[in-house]
Amino acid sequence: MPLEFRFRHPVPVRFKDIDIGGHAHHSHALVYFEEARWAYWREVVGRGRPEQVDYILADVRVRYHQRVLYPQTLDVGVRVSGVGRKTFDMVYEVLGEDGTRLVSGASVQVAYDYEAARSVRVSDELRRVLEAFDGPFA
Amino acid sequence: MPLEFRFRHPVPVRFKDIDIGGHAHHSHALVYFEEARWAYWREVVGRGRPEQVDYILADVRVRYHQRVLYPQTLDVGVRVSGVGRKTFDMVYEVLGEDGTRLVSGASVQVAYDYEAARSVRVSDELRRVLEAFDGPFA
Amino acid sequence: MPLEFRFRHPVPVRFKDIDIGGHAHHSHALVYFEEARWAYWREVVGRGRPEQVDYILADVRVRYHQRVLYPQTLDVGVRVSGVGRKTFDMVYEVLGEDGTRLVSGASVQVAYDYEAARSVRVSDELRRVLEAFDGPFA
């Protein structure tokens, strides 16, 4: 898991996220990651609307370190950690208001043409933007 | 609230529906209604796929009678209670596995052309189908 | 529906709220209301933690005026509109970032003792706080 995130995004926990255990249901980790990923896509890549998404998720991994409690605003870090021919990797970290690391994770995205319904190469333009912001990649 | 429903649909409660109070979060009432409404649309009206929806919700009302607990399969009744020029009304009832009425409600739908992004008249075909199944309407 | 709200609370829409129609699923109206209601309870009433809740929902009503789109931060108004012996009423309004009214609604709460599992009288203390902030009530 990486230690530094140039891009961070605040995500308020909602009461509805909380399950019978008194903490956010574990599936919400993916929602917190996602809000930060969308914000990255809007602010770094410049594609902000839901219909502009140009990738699909292929693989996610989540590690739960501490309980996510309500109410608080999470501080979610997201970073592109690698770009392949048709895929790119992202890593995440969710901090609580006191700075404790609550959740971390990683995802693999596949560049995707929704109209053609098939995977495509990561465009040179996208690769340049990601590399400029979070690169160089190994 | 009506007492009889010709159409009923089973909806299993999910663990994730349950909130810190140990019962389904109140917003799930609308999801239970919706599953029954979709089933009605598939089985009675004959339009079953999400992209075939031809109305929007304008108004909903929910009454909470008893807690919705997990695990169980709910028995959700849904009925069209009236058809107007551009709208139609539906009523709902959610029973628990022991037959107790847990939630009831009502909704108003507006016939809608998603491509044109505007409300439209309820088609004669739809009116006939609804009237034949749940009519006559007042 | 009332026109003025002394208490307002910001609620960011999440991507996951959006359904196949490209707008927030209608059940999220209740979640937006709820976030504002919890904030009211924390900031006005002074009870902020999920385990401090002392009421249950008996009845909700939602009116959908315009689609709720992503991304944006909603401005949710909430107000106590009346206090009875065992119940109190609240009304809500959800505005979009451009000030358009997207959703409005109302709810009835019953004062509840979770340990005893039964409804109770609205305490004089709570009545005074609500009346001082949002009263006088009719």
Add this chain to the structure above:
Amino acid sequence: MPLEFRFRHPVPVRFKDIDIGGHAHHSHALVYFEEARWAYWREVVGRGRPEQVDYILADVRVRYHQRVLYPQTLDVGVRVSGVGRKTFDMVYEVLGEDGTRLVSGASVQVAYDYEAARSVRVSDELRRVLEAFDGPFA
């Protein structure tokens, strides 16, 4: 990923699971896994009520193979693949109605005493039940 599951559980997709892409939002994979895991806990282990849960999730992994569409009832396989001193591993497979593998995954659970708020050893009783049903473990 294992190929055989002695325990399988049906999970109907809900309309609300579907996101703007027309398929279930990726976080629902964890909900489908969970419904099968709860059913396993009820039917194999004999602990069926939410307040009887005696573990926490430490780590999950999800692989997305095909889109999860609505409406359909998923066939979710779940298996305990290993038991450690304080943890146990589970693997999952989500099949569509036509038998296509849509999602697969794995999770690591930590045996947990909620009252004491700390991890505990997997009880001998639980180990025996899991081993008898899904063992022998490597």
